[in-house]
Each structure stands twice: as C-alpha cells, then as structure tokens.
Amino acid sequence: MPERLAVHLNRDQPREVAPEAARLETDRSFVLAFENHGGPLHVHLHLDDALAKVARPEQTQIYVDEGETRRVEVVIPPDHAPTKGYVDLVTGYGAEEARVNVTVTAERKDGGPDVAVDETLSEKQQVEVESESSAGEVAWPAVGAGVAVVVAAALALAVSDGVAVFVGAFGLLAGVAAAAYVLYA
Template sequence: MSSALTVDLNRDRLHDVAAPKTYTTDEAFYVALENHGEAVHIHLHLDDTLSTVAQLAGGNHYVDAGSTETVRVDVDPDDEPVTGKLKIVTGYGAETTYVDVTIEPFEEKNHGVDVDEELGKPQRRDPAEREPSLSEQFAGMSSTSSDGGVPVVAIGGLLLLLALVVGLLVDNAVILLGVGVVIGGVLVALALQTRS
C-alpha cells in the first residue's frame, strides 16, 4: 500500500482545503482528510478518466473537528499510465481543489535471487583430491612421528603424567573422578596406538 494522499482541512480558515498538486501510485491508496478546525462536510469525486482505473469508497464524508478520516481508493491499473483529477469540495461548493492523480501500471517487485544454473548440477571430485577421513588419518599415524618430531607415545605419556599430578594435588572427588576418566582414556589410546 502506498502512502496516503493527505488533505488538510480548515488549517487557515473555515472550508480551507490544502492538498498536493499531484499524486502518483500503482496500487490502492487512502485519502487522509485531516481536519484542523470545525467539523466539515467533504465531497470527493473522480473525473471520468480517473474513474476508469480507480473507485472511491463513497463520495460524501463528514469529518469531526480535530479528527482525521481516511477514504480508500481502490485501483485497477491499466497497461499504460492513466492521469485524471480527484476533486475535493467543501462548504457545499464554496471551496474546490483538484489533485492530478496518476495511476501507473503495476510493477511486480522481484525479491528473488538469481541463481546460476551450474550450481544445481552435482560436482564430481577426483578421488585423488579428496581428503582422508579421520579413521584414515589415525591409521596412518605411527608410534613415532615421521618428520622427526615428538613421538606420539611420548605425548600420551606426558598427558598421563599431567593427569596424575593434578589428581594428587586436588582434594575434590568430582575432579578426581574426571582425572581418572582422562587417565583411562589416555591408557586406552596408548594401547591402541602401540598395537598398530
């Protein structure tokens, strides 16, 4: 829904009408009749050209003092822009104002994302390029590292020693239980590693 077409009534004096000279939309809209003074009767009318693509929800309106009334204008856009006049009358014909209203053809807004068709096709990898699985990586390890680094058994032993020291220094049953679990895990890992 486009923004409302605002019409100010009785701002400077009784039966005063202030409206924009032009208004453009491609969808239904509201005429907001804002009364700044005493209560007033308003008549709205679409000329013959504008009424081919727009319909007012009633022509005669009563607007209380200091209030705003909104009048819906339904729109059925054409393939080409249509411009006509909205006539606003107050004081039983004492004041008349016209707004040139243009109804543009409706343009559907594209909120989608363009996707390359190549993304929908499965990509095949060369088996030589794939990375080894975690089990393949562990199976490839030996008890000593191949690049002359620290042996895997030495790292496991260091972790075991660290867990034992923490277990001896801490006097908390929950932490001791956790240290026991870590020690058990390290021993199982070392046993599996030395077996291969």
C-alpha cells in the same frame, strides 16, 4: 503499500480544503488522509470520468470531526490501464473546492507487489524473554561434574597406575558428558 496524500481541512479558514500536493503520479491504490484542524466538516470526493474508469474510492461522502484524521483509500486494481484524471475535493456544499490531478501509470515503480505495512511496525516492540530453566538447575550438573573429577583424581592417587588410568579416563568422560548435558539441555 498505498501512497498517501494529506489533505488539510480548516487550517487557515473555515471549510478550507488544501491538499499537500496539486498532483499525484501513482501506479497503485492511494490514500487521501483528511486532517481536520478546525470544526467538524463534510467532504465530498468526486473522480472525473477518465479516472473513474480505473479507480474507485471507498467513500465519497466523508465526515471528519474536529481534530480527527480520516483516511479514504482510492482503489486501483493491479491490471489497470494508464490514465490521467483528477479528484475534486469539495466542502461547504460547494463553497470550497480543491483539485488533485492524478496520473495513473501502467508499470510499477518498484517492480514488486504491494506490501501492507501497519503503522504499529514503527513502534518499539516489547520483547519478553522466558527462561525454561533457572540458574540453579543449570549449575547442579556442573557441580556434579566437578565433584566427579575431584573424586577421580583422589582415586587415581590412591590406587595403582593401571587402575588410575582407568579411573582418570572414566572421570574425563564423565566431565565431558556433564558439559554436553549443560550445553545442549
């Protein structure tokens, strides 16, 4: 995920441009987030020659409306050379200017590839659970198994010992089959 540097516009005075940090060290692409606290404003973005050899901004002329935040990614390819340079941020036709010193390192700090994470990931997700069967559909096999066990017990009491064992075993197997159906269906 690209690193982010906030740049405040019109915070204390008209056409003011104030980055949150005067320097940035990175090994990958980064985003300049222009947060406008006042009236509409044009910002000109300029990379010095050294930084321009390894980095390319998506836009160099940025219009930021009142109360708006605009993000501009400065793209640095993965196979870049290490370099030092700066980004000039200019407003008011050159009346106000700020500079961010940028050091681009060759090695990745985290040792892994970029992973883009959308801002919506931090929002609470709605989970909808859909049941394929109702409680009644699940209960009927269990009721049937219970009835079968009761019938088997009644038959066992009514008939001789040999038949009673057979009927009892049958009832037990029917109960196990019904339980398996309820669990795995």
